Amino acid sequence: xxxxxxxxxxxxxxxxxxxxxxxxxxxxxxxxxxxxxxxxxxxxxxxxxxxxxxxxxxxxxxxxxxxxxxxxxxxxxxxxxxxxxxxxxxxxxxxxxxxxxxxxxxxxxxxxxxxxxxxxxxxxxxxxxxxxxxxxxxxxxxxxxxxxxxxxxxxxxxxxxxxxxxxxxxxxxxxxxxxxxxxxxxxxxxxxxxxxxxxxxxxxxxxxxxxxxxxxxxxxxxxxxxxxxxxxxxxxxxxxxxxxxxxxxxxxxxxxxxxxxxxxxxxxxxxxxxxxxxxxxxxxxxxxxxxxxxxxxxxxxxxxxxxxxxxxxxxxxxxxxxxxxxxxxxxxxxxxxxxxxxxxxxxxxxxxxxxxxxxxxxxxxxxxxxxxxxxxxxxxxxxxxxxxxxxxxxxxxxxxxxxxxxxxxxxxxxxxxxxxxxxxxxxxxxxxxxxxxxxxxxxxxxxxxxxxxxxxxxxxxxxxxxxxxxxxxxxxxxxxxxxxxxxxxxxxxxxxxxxxxxxxxxxxxxxxxxxxxxxxxxxxxxxxxxxxxxxxxxxxxxxxxxxxxxxxxxxxxxxxxx
Numbered sequence: 001x002x003x004x005x006x007x008x009x010x011x012x013x014x015x016x017x018x019x020x021x022x023x024x025x026x027x028x029x030x031x032x033x034x035x036x037x038x039x040x041x042x043x044x045x046x047x048x049x050x051x052x053x054x055x056x057x058x059x060x061x062x063x064x065x066x067x068x069x070x071x072x073x074x075x076x077x078x079x080x081x082x083x084x085x086x087x088x089x090x091x092x093x094x095x096x097x098x099x100x101x102x103x104x105x106x107x108x109x110x111x112x113x114x115x116x117x118x119x120x121x122x123x124x125x126x127x128x129x130x131x132x133x134x135x136x137x138x139x140x141x142x143x144x145x146x147x148x149x150x151x152x153x154x155x156x157x158x159x160x161x162x163x164x165x166x167x168x169x170x171x172x173x174x175x176x177x178x179x180x181x182x183x184x185x186x187x188x189x190x191x192x193x194x195x196x197x198x199x200x201x202x203x204x205x206x207x208x209x210x211x212x213x214x215x216x217x218x219x220x221x222x223x224x225x226x227x228x229x230x231x232x233x234x235x236x237x238x239x240x241x242x243x244x245x246x247x248x249x250x251x252x253x254x255x256x257x258x259x260x261x262x263x264x265x266x267x268x269x270x271x272x273x274x275x276x277x278x279x280x281x282x283x284x285x286x287x288x289x290x291x292x293x294x295x296x297x298x299x300x301x302x303x304x305x306x307x308x309x310x311x312x313x314x315x316x317x318x319x320x321x322x323x324x325x326x327x328x329x330x331x332x333x334x335x336x337x338x339x340x341x342x343x344x345x346x347x348x349x350x351x352x353x354x355x356x357x358x359x360x361x362x363x364x365x366x367x368x369x370x371x372x373x374x375x376x377x378x379x380x381x382x383x384x385x386x387x388x389x390x391x392x393x394x395x396x397x398x399x400x401x402x403x404x405x406x407x408x409x410x411x412x413x414x415x416x417x418x419x420x421x422x423x424x425x426x427x428x429x430x431x432x433x434x435x436x437x438x439x440x441x442x443x444x445x446x447x448x449x450x451x452x453x454x455x456x457x458x459x460x461x462x463x464x465x466x467x468x469x470x471x472x473x474x475x476x477x478x479x480x481x482x483x484x485x486x487x488x489x490x491x492x493x494x495x496x497x498x499x500x501x502x503x504x505x506x507x508x509x510x511x512x513x514x515x516x517x518x519x520x521x522x523x524x525x526x527x528x529x530x531x532x533x534x535x536x537x538x539x540x541x542x543x544x545x546x547x548x549x550x551x552x553x554x555x556x557x558x559x560x561x562x
Contacts, residue, residue: 007422007519008046012280012336014222016511018406026345031422032323033294036331040471045488045516047399055144060201063429076326077364077420078341078364079362079364079379079381079382080325080339080340080341080342080366081307081339081342081376081377081379081382081523082325082337082338082339082340082342082366082375082376082377083304083306083307083337083338083340083374083375083377083526084335084337084338084369084374084375084376084377085160085301085304085305085332085334085335085336085373085374086334086335086369086370086371086372086374086375086544087334087335087373088157088158088159088160088335089158089160089166090158090373091304091373091374091554092158092297092300092301093153093155093156093157093158093168094153094154095153095373095534095554096299096300096303096331096529096532096534097151097155097156097297097300097305098151098153098155099380099494099532099533100299100300100532101149101150101151101296101536103299104292104295104299105292106149106151106292106293106295106296106298107148107149107150107151108147108148108149109147109148109288109289110145110147110288111145111147111286111288111289111291112145113142113143113144113145114140114145114282114286115139115140115142116140116141116142116181116275116278116279116282117139117140117263117264117278117320118137118138118139118140119138119260120135120136120137120264120348121134121136121138121185121258122134122262125257125258125262125453126533128257129201129256129257130189130193130194130198131186131187131188131189131193131194131199132185132187132188132189132197132201133189134190135188136185136186136187136188137186137188137296138184138185138201138263139182139183139184139185140181140182140183140184140263140278141179141182141184141284142179142180142181142207142279143179143180143182143410144178144179144180145178145179146176146177146178146179147175147176147177147289148174148176148177149172149174149175149289149292150172150174150175150480151172151296152174154169154170154171155172155174156168156169156170156293157171158167159321159334160329160330160331160333160334160335160336161329161331162329162330162331162391163219163329164220164231164327164328164329164336165217165218165220165223165234165329166217166218166219166220166297166329166336166540167217168215168216168217168218168293168297169213169214169215169216170212170213170214170215170216170238171213172211172213173211173212174211175208175209175212175240175241176200176208176209176210177207177208177212177240177279177283178206178207178208178209179206179207180204180205180206180207181204181205181206181207181245181249181275182202182203182204183199183201183202183203183204183249183252183258183263183458184200184202185200185201185202186200187199187200187505189202191484194475201256203249203252203253204249205245205246205249206246207243207244207245207275207279208243208244208245209240209241209242209243209244209279210240210241210244210282211240211241211242212238212239212240213238213239213241213243214237214238214239214284215234215235215236215237215238216233216235216236216290216293216294216317217231217233217234217235217475218230218231218232218234218294218297219231219234220301220327220329221328222324222325222327222338225440226322226323226324227301227302227306227324227380228287228301228302228324228327228336228338229298229301229304230297230298230301232346233290233294235428236284236290236293237284237382238283238284238289239280240276240278240279240280240283241278242276243272243275244277244520245272245275245299247403249271250254250271254300254494255420260436264278266343270553280289280357285385287372291526292305293504301322303529303532304374304529305336305338306525306526307322307324307340307342307523307525309413309527317346317348318344318345318346318386318389318390318393318521319344319345319346320342320344320348320524321341321343321344321345321522322339322340322341322342323340324338324340325339325340325341326338326339327339333369333440334372335369335375341488342382342523344385344386344389345389346389346392346393346414348392348393351395353395353396353397353416354391354395354397354416355399355419356386356393356415356417356418356437357391357392357415357416357418357419358388358418358419359384359385359388359419360381360384360419360420360421361381362379362380362381362384362545362546363545363546364379364381364546365544365545365547366379366546366547366549367544368542368543368544368547368548368549369539369540369542369549370540370542370549370550370551371539371540371551372539372540372551372552372553373536373539373553373554374551374552374553374554375549375550375552376468376523376526376549376550376552377459377548377549377550377553378468378522378547378548378549378550379456379546379547380422380546380548381546382522383422383430383470383522383548384419384420384421384422384432384451385461386470386520386522387470387520388419388420388547390520391416391420391434391445392516394516395515396415396416396512396515396516397414397415397416398411398413398414398415398507398508398511399411399412399413399414399441399510399513400412400414400493400504400507402492402504403503404495404499409546410440410484410486410493410495411440411441411443411513412438412439412440412450412495412504413438413439413440413441413482414436414437414438414504414508415436415437416434416435416436416437416454417435417436417437418434418435419434419435419450420432420433420434421433421434423455425541425543425548427541428459428460428461428538428541429457429458429459430457430458430459430460430470430548431455431456431457431458432455432456432457433453433454433455433456434453434454434456435451435452435453435454436451436452436454436477437449437450438450438451438452438484438500438504439450439484440484440486442486445487445488446484446485446486446487447484447485447487448482448483448484448485448508449482449484450480450481450482450484450495450497450500451479451480451481451482452477452478452479452480452481452500453477453478453479454473454475454476454477454512455475455476455477455478456474456516457472457473457474457475457476458470458471458472458473459471459473459509460522460536460550461538461560462535462536462537462552462560463519463524463560464558464560464561467521467522467523467524467525467526468523468526469519469520469521469522470519470520471519471520472513472516472520474513475503475509475512475513475516476509477501477508480497480500480505481497482497483496483497485497486557494507504527529554533556534554534555534556535555535556535557535558535559535560536552536553536554536555536560537552537553537555537559537560538550538552539551539552539553
């Protein structure tokens with residue numbers, strides 16, 4: 001039975017266990033899910049254990065190629081790097097927005113003169129005014145406005161809601177507003193007296209406002225430049241806490257027969273309260289404060305949820321294709337989540353050294369998170385694709401001479417032969433494996449191969465300033481098997497696994513480490529908090545058989561610069 005027929009046979013056996021509802025793979029699922037088979041022209045790693053999964057597909061029938069293709073498509077779907085803001089965006093509102101407030105002009109806001117309310121007075125009042133009639137228009141204005149809107153860690157309190165919505169409460173105890181309130185009532189009656197002796201009614205008083213609270217609710221979207229931006233402001237209001245001004249203003253109005261009900265309506269019984277409400281309404285309708293809060297949050301989102309690419313790693317030159325694919329929010333998980341498609345490529349052609357280097361496929365499952373300020377989730381497939389691309393360019397092939405060969409000159413070459421796998425995760429330390437093969441360079445007189453595994457120990461951590469990198473800290477050769485024989489002039493020379501271990505392993509390990517001296521950049525730019533003198537330090541790390549989630553917290557110094 002060939003491999004393809006066996007795969008269909010195995011699928012038929014597993015079919016009764018495949019239901020209609022999609023579920024996650026169990027935690028015991030091997031991260032290496034496909035190998036050495038060819039389905040629909042795709043080279044993959046290991047035949048999947050179908051009993052571990054269920055899909056929203058019809059049960060697999062023997063010989064049903066469409067269903068087999070659906071399973072392959074499931075494993076070959078795009079896997080995304082995810083960048084998240086957790087804990088109702090506390091890191092944004094408590095750390096970043098206060099840092100950014102001054103740069104976006106939020107601490108000191110300039111607002112032009114504003115009109116609070118405008119109307120006419122009834123004839124019952126104007127009949128006592130010599131130079132005004134009932135068509136004369138009065139204005140209650142705010143002039144020479146000075147606003148202080150200091151932002152600290154407690155000013156904004158956000159909550160993440162479903163449908164990409166952020167609700168933000170504003171509690172601004174330090175809010176200060178000073179302006180001149182002017183009742184301006186120009187005369188509109190002609191004649192000698194009004195032209196020469198009559199006067200406009202103009203009453204002015206300085207007003208002080210202290211404290212404010214309100215709401216700023218908005219939705220976010222993915223804009224055309226792969227940025228998370230506020231799409232629409234759903235709600236904005238500002239209510240000032242206290243308004244104070246001299247009583248002479250009310251006295252001046254009363255002296256000309258104007259009551260506060262004539263200005264603010266019959267429902268107004270207290271001038272201070274009515275001015276308070278008028279100021280609140282005006283600030284709510286004014287776009288200056290609203291837009292500056294929007295700009296501060298957008299700047300914080302840019303810093304918190306941005307990924308960029310393109311770098312050199314030693315002799316390897318990598319191109320990063322980075323695209324923001326999706327934005328999600330959850331009011332149960334209190335987080336804003338972005339999904340980024342990150343792909344690596346290089347113009348350097350493959351050589352004989354890396355012809356047998358392949359990619360590995362993993363079960364797509366990124367359902368990981370921490371309780372830290374931020375998360376970045378790396379699918380194993382993204383990490384191994386990066387290592388695949390880098391290794392193709394570095395060409396880590398090791399040549400050596402075995403003294404036990406013909407005439408003391410058994411020339412061999414060690415090269416990659418398979419796909420990277422991630423065997424274990426311990427904190428930020430990864431244990432990776434890469435199959436390697438040793439073979440004689442003189443094929444006319446030699447046969448056989450030595451097969452082994454290069455076990456790489458690596459650390460994944462934030463890079464200095466920004467981004468993430470993998471640093472290979474150790475390489476050990478294990479799982480040695482096979483043998484190489486030379487047949488020359490009637491003599492047979494044989495290198496067995498024990499000979500390779502004794503005579504070659506230490507040199508091969510050292511030579512391979514030489515190719516990976518430079519850290520391998522995963523993301524050149526991510527969580528660019530350094531733009532506001534804030535950096536990230538590693539928090540909790542969690543993993544499953546498919547991905548690793550690294551928790552990060554904002555800090556005042558960069559612990560990643562050595």
